[in-house]
Amino acid sequence: MKTVVITGSARGLGFEMAKVFRKNHFNVVLSDLSEENLLKARDLLLEINSDAKVSYHICNVTKEEDIKQLVQFAINEFNAIDIWINNAGVNQPDLPIWELEDNDIKLILDIDLKGAILGSKYAIKEMIKEKKGAIYNIEGYGSNDAKMLGLSLYGTAKRGVTYFTEALAKECSTTNNNIIIGKLSPGIMITDFITNALANKEKIELSEKTKKVYNILGDYPDVVANYLVEKMIKNRKNNVKINWLPNWKAAWRFMTAGFNKRDFFQEKK
Numbered sequence: 001m002k003t004v005v006i007t008g009s010a011r012g013l014g015f016e017m018a019k020v021f022r023k024n025h026f027n028v029v030l031s032d033l034s035e036e037n038l039l040k041a042r043d044l045l046l047e048i049n050s051d052a053k054v055s056y057h058i059c060n061v062t063k064e065e066d067i068k069q070l071v072q073f074a075i076n077e078f079n080a081i082d083i084w085i086n087n088a089g090v091n092q093p094d095l096p097i098w099e100l101e102d103n104d105i106k107l108i109l110d111i112d113l114k115g116a117i118l119g120s121k122y123a124i125k126e127m128i129k130e131k132k133g134a135i136y137n138i139e140g141y142g143s144n145d146a147k148m149l150g151l152s153l154y155g156t157a158k159r160g161v162t163y164f165t166e167a168l169a170k171e172c173s174t175t176n177n178n179i180i181i182g183k184l185s186p187g188i189m190i191t192d193f194i195t196n197a198l199a200n201k202e203k204i205e206l207s208e209k210t211k212k213v214y215n216i217l218g219d220y221p222d223v224v225a226n227y228l229v230e231k232m233i234k235n236r237k238n239n240v241k242i243n244w245l246p247n248w249k250a251a252w253r254f255m256t257a258g259f260n261k262r263d264f265f266q267e268k269k
């Protein structure tokens with residue numbers, strides 16, 4: 001039975017991916033900041049009928065020691081890590097760089113960029129011993145070099161994640177291991193992330209224009225997770241990008257926007 005470890009998986013995309021992996025008979029290691037949230041997530045996962053196991057471990061991805069311990073926990077529980085996903089992430093306050101607090105700048109870079117780097121570093125050390133495994137990092141706004149007011153720092157981090165992931169894939173391709181490094185591009189998802197900066201520390205007020213764009217391009221994370229996980233399970237290639245919202249799909253969404261009756265900001269799922 002295979003094992004997946006997902007950082008920041010008590011809610012949002014991480015949790016939805018965990019559900020799909022469980023449905024596909026993977027052992028799942030959930031990890032996040034709060035034990036209370038992890039327990040709730042674990043109980044919900046256990047409601048899904050599966051012969052695989054669910055474990056959880058607290059891990060703050062800004063702490064190197066936590067990441068090392070998460071790797072060790074997964075190995076102790078399940079012997080090997082088949083897929084590791086650096087999913088934990090935070091949004092930034094809707095402010096220009098010069099108005100961001102130094103501590104918040106550090107936090108965003110530590111979670112969104114350094115967290116993915118350290119997660120990859122310690123997961124790959126184990127995978128090298130096994131000569132197999134896959135690591136996926138999550139892209140986001142800025143990964144493709146786009147710029148938007150109020151997202152400059154988040155964009156800097158995600159641009160870094162993209163570069164880092166491609167560089168790591170190149171390093172892996174020079175070894176004799178069957179290790180896969182890939183990027184997941186989830187488009188826009190209607191999660192707490194879009195209205196909360198710094199993991200719930202600050203609210204983000206979405207303008208009517210932004211809500212309109214999200215109604216056209218956005219999706220709930222379960223829909224995106226189904227797609228991403230199915231592709232990850234099938235993937236055998238290094239340096240892949242699994243992309244939920246390629247340009248052609250975004251263009252199609254805009255062309256057919258007149259028929260789109262979705263309003264994520266009224267309805268409750």
Ligand SMILES: NC(=O)c1ccc[n+]([C@@H]2O[C@H](COP(=O)([O-])OP(=O)(O)OC[C@H]3O[C@@H](n4cnc5c(N)ncnc54)[C@H](O)[C@@H]3O)[C@@H](O)[C@H]2O)c1
Binds near residue numbers: 011032059138192
């Ligand atoms: N929501 C979107 O539109 C969107 C779009 C593109 C990319 N992403 C990326 O997808 C990933 C998941 O986002 P989401 O929308 O599910 O967000 P979310 O806020 O719903 O979930 C993020 C999770 O990360 C956890 N987390 C925060 N700081 C952490 C830390 N220091 N250590 C460990 N866990 C921590 C949170 O507790 C939370 O459970 C993130 O990397 C995000 O940047 C999101």
